[in-house]
Amino acid sequence: MAAVGYARVSTREQNLDGQTDALEAAGCEKVFIEHASGVLAKRPALEDALEYLRSGDTLVVTKLDRLGRSVRNLKEVADGLERRGVGLKALSQGIDTTTPGGRLFFHMLAAIAEFEHDLIVERTKDGLAAARARGRTGGGRIKMSPTKARQARAMYDQKTYTVQQIAETFGVSRGTIYRHLGDDARA
CATH class of the missing domain: 1.10.10 (Arc Repressor Mutant, subunit A)
Incomplete structure (x- = not known):
């Protein structure tokens, strides 16, 4: 039953001290550190952390955005942890999936974020269709005749x-x- 931390910054210039201090204060025995953009598919330290975790352990992050590239990716990671019997804590959001209330709160946030994303996609499609109906096409303007x-x-x-x-x-x-x-x- 270990608390394992994961900290990530997007660039080498960013400082991890705030995250690592918070993770150590939360009782993390081990902290995996990543210097990589959240949009990258390959994040070796996250993969190492996920491999290190055992049933009954808890993965601790300071904020959910440190963990997932998108809402969908975050949900996949959380579902994978849940299947393995591993909890997830996001310190700044007060999420703790080791409790029933924490699981409910996490799934509500994920559902709201997914709904918001779907609305944006729908509005974008509607706007593009309206523009096409008026004879406008996408893309940049023609720069040279x-x-x-x-x-x-x-x-x-x-x-x-x-x-x-x-x-x-x-x-x-x-x-x-x-x-x-x-x-x-x-x-």
């Missing part, structure tokens, strides 16, 4: 202008010029 693209090609073929100078002439990036010139320009 066919005439400007031909002029850029002519300047490039003269071999007297650099791609940077051509880009500055048309007020676009070098990448835009390269896209309009095609693969032969990058050689």
Whole structure:
């Protein structure tokens, strides 16, 4: 019945002291530390922590967002812990899945977050459909007309202008010029 901590920061410049102090104060015997973005699929320290945990142990984090990449991912991790008989505590949210009330609170938060995500997706789809009905399409605006693209090609073929100078002439990036010139320009 061990309390095992997991602390994560997104960059090397961020400081873990606040998280590790809170985890040690919560009685964590071992703390796994990660320097990785939460959106990354591979988080070795989290994988090590999950492997280390045994039935009856509790995984402790300072906040739920330290643990999951998304609500769906967080729910998968929590469900996996529950199946193995491992509890989950999030100190700042007061969540403790080792108690019936804590499990209820966690599942309510997860359901609300998932509902909110679904609403955002639905509103986005509705907005895109309304825009399409008005003849608008997604994506960025066209930066160079066919005439400007031909002029850029002519300047490039003269071999007297650099791609940077051509880009500055048309007020676009070098990448835009390269896209309009095609693969032969990058050689």
